[in-house]
Amino acid sequence: MDRLPRSGRGQGTGGNTLGRTKRQTLQPHRIGSVAGRAAIERDRAKIDxxxxxxxxxWFPAGKDDPNLVLIRFEAEEAEFWDTPGPVATGLAYVKAFMTGELPQVGDVGKANLSH
Known part of the structure; x- marks a missing residue:
């Protein structure tokens, strides 16, 4: 599990489950999305x-800082889009508008990561 620079998100929700979350990573012409469930953990052995x-x-009081928590993320599904770039994508949209056909703008992939 990766360390996170900030904590305390989701406090006051009545439990330690943050619920469904989605994270997107943008790179030139590539977009990815991972969806799943996140939960707050205070496992001292993992913190150590x-x-x-x-x-x-980030946590001046050290490992005993009350704001220090771990967030467990369990991925359920992922998608990616790899497009040829903004100009080619724009042209594909114009062609689709004129012809009524769906635009062909790159590769799309989907993975179910639930176990």
Whole structure:
């Protein structure tokens, strides 16, 4: 599990489940999306295993900082879009508008990651 620079999100929800989340990563002409469930954890053994002295920048009270939590993310599905770029995509949309056909604008993929 990766360390996260900030914590406290989702507090006051009456439980430790953050619910369904989605994260998108943008790169030139490539878009990815991962959806799943996130939950807050306060597992001391995991905090000890992941802790670095550099983390004191974000959590001055150290591993005992009350704002320090871990967030477990369980991916359920992922999608990606790889497009040829904005000019070619724009031209494909214009052609689709004129012909009534769906635009062909690159590759699309989907994966079900539920176990």
């Amino acid at each position: 295993a992941l802790w670095s002295d550099l983390d004191k920048v």
